[in-house]
Amino acid sequence: MTVDTALEEQDVLLGVKDYKSGVKPVWCPGCGDFGVLSATYKALTTLQLKPHEVVVVSGIGCSSRIPYFMRSYGIHGVHGRALPIATGVKLANPALTVFAMGGDGDLMSIGAGHLPHAASRNVDITVVMMDNQTYGLTKAQASPTSVTGHISKSTPFGSIARPLKPVVLALAYGATFVARGYSARANEMSELIVQGVQHHGFSFIHVQSPCTEFHNTYNYYDEAVTDVPPEHNTSDLAAALHLALTEERVHLGLFYRDDAQESFDRRSREFVEEVSEFNVDEYLRRFA
Numbered sequence: 624m625t626v627d628t629a630l631e632e633q634d635v636l637l638g639v640k641d642y643k644s645g646v647k648p649v650w651c652p653g654c655g656d657f658g659v660l661s662a663t664y665k666a667l668t669t670l671q672l673k674p675h676e677v678v679v680v681s682g683i684g685c686s687s688r689i690p691y692f693m694r695s696y697g698i699h700g701v702h703g704r705a706l707p708i709a710t711g712v713k714l715a716n717p718a719l720t721v722f723a724m725g726g727d728g729d730l731m732s733i734g735a736g737h738l739p740h741a742a743s744r745n746v747d748i749t750v751v752m753m754d755n756q757t758y759g760l761t762k763a764q765a766s767p768t769s770v771t772g773h774i775s776k777s778t779p780f781g782s783i784a785r786p787l788k789p790v791v792l793a794l795a796y797g798a799t800f801v802a803r804g805y806s807a808r809a810n811e812m813s814e815l816i817v818q819g820v821q822h823h824g825f826s827f828i829h830v831q832s833p834c835t836e837f838h839n840t841y842n843y844y845d846e847a848v849t850d851v852p853p854e855h856n857t858s859d860l861a862a863a864l865h866l867a868l869t870e871e872r873v874h875l876g877l878f879y880r881d882d883a884q885e886s887f888d889r890r891s892r893e894f895v896e897e898v899s900e901f902n903v904d905e906y907l908r909r910f911a
């Protein structure tokens with residue numbers, strides 16, 4: 624998706640409407656992904672980023688349709704490959720604000736192998752994972768975050784696997800900004816997205832984003848969520864892991880932030896001087 628830059632050239636204050644592509648979301652009524660979309664519009668308004676400075680990369684899934692609804696650059700990629708594409712975009716043009724957005728299936732199943740590498744490299748991108756504990760687009764198979772006992776078309780007698788814990792994984796992989804939001808609390812989520820973008824490193828925002836069509840968990844999360852306690856020290860990795868492992872309540876807010884690590888894209892700029900002209904024809908002739 625491309626954006627025309629006429630609006631950006633004017634020095635005007637941008638509002639939510641300026642980040643809307645005009646394409647009407649095709650999600651089911653009440654889908655949690657609407658909350659994520661409006662939180663993202665609001666965050667961009669707060670940040671006053673110009674649409675042409677933003678790239679939203681996604682994989683495949685209902686949640687991964689999000690780039691269509693945003694007036695920014697966007698790539699609706701290949702299933703599970705949002706992170707490597709987003710990494711490439713950021714390395715090619717570090718001036719861009721790059722998001723990788725998608726579902727629990729896309730980022731925790733087929734794409735799960737990319738998370739440790741993108742996180743430990745500390746690539747300066749903001750990941751927003753819309754977790755509905757199911758594969759919505761393909762009509763509700765169990766996902767890696769489905770709870771044990773979850774009954775679905777692929778687990779008719781209840782899932783016998785234990786669910787992955789995305790926040791625990793992101794912390795363990797070395798993400799330098801880790802937070803959790805909830806679709807029903809779009810304002811708080813928007814604050815987290817703002818902070819995630821402002822953080823110069825790999826930001827992982829896990830969002831509980833219910834699927835109203837196949838796995839409606841709003842009542843559960845309305846009861847289960849609670850804020851990260853104010854006394855929590857967000858620079859203490861062990862404390863963040865402890866909080867993320869808590870089973871009784873689902874904590875919302877910032878778990879961990881480390882601003883001391885230099886990002887991969889900044890470090891890679893050190894090699895710009897070393898880059899020499901690459902002649903494709905000459906290279907191919909070697910194989911002739």
Ligand SMILES: Cc1ncc(C[n+]2csc(CCOP(=O)(O)OP(=O)(O)O)c2C)c(N)n1
Nearest residue numbers: 683684685686702726727728729758759760
């Ligand atoms: C290589 C490949 N395997 C499987 C699929 C089928 N497929 C499409 S979306 C999806 C899962 C989507 O789940 P999730 O990422 O949680 O997104 P949601 O639809 O729930 O938002 C699957 C298995 C595919 N498109 N490509």
Ligand code: SF4
Nearest residue numbers: 651654685759834835
């Ligand atoms: S199937 Fe579920 S995840 Fe997909 S749009 Fe509908 S409510 Fe959202």
